[in-house]
Amino acid sequence: MILLSYPAVIESGDDAGFVVSFRDAPGAITEGGTPDEAITNAQDALGLWLLSLVSQGAPIPKPSPVADKEVLITPGPVDAFKIAALDAAHRLDFGSACRTLRAGLGAQTTNMLLDPMQSTDLETTCKALELLGRRIIIGFEATA
Secondary structure (H helix, E strand, C coil): CCCEEEEEEEEECCCCEEEEECCCCCCEEEEEHHHHHHHHHHHHHHHHCCCCCCHHHCCCCCCCCCCCCCEEEEEHHHHHHHHHHHHHHHHHHHHHHHHHHHHHCCCCHHHHHHHHCCCCHHHHHHHHHHHCCCCCCCCCCCCC
8 A cells, every 4th residue: 555644844934934844755845824824735745746756657655654743744635646546557557557548538538647737536536546456545543
């Protein structure tokens, strides 16, 4: 199972804002005026960073254990599902995965799915994962 929750540090910024950084995702640095805004922005930054990795065929890095003063951040569900679909396509033979997706979803939908900058609805992404022999498992846990 691949987990997409990564430890992050939230620190006070220079101008009364908050900066969020990830030691496992060095390119995903963001900020916000409040801690909540910073966390929301961090979810987006992490999602974009992971989308960039998997769209290039790179593997999803394993999250490090959470250290003191770190919080877990997870990309939003739309990004997380798309990350899973792109990763599945690249872990399989990519050409074969594309043919399977085009047969099951159509060419236009497949092209949108494989474009990391195009939004894809959750239902379509779930269908794509099913076609690629994958599934999403959703869990819940208490917040700190």
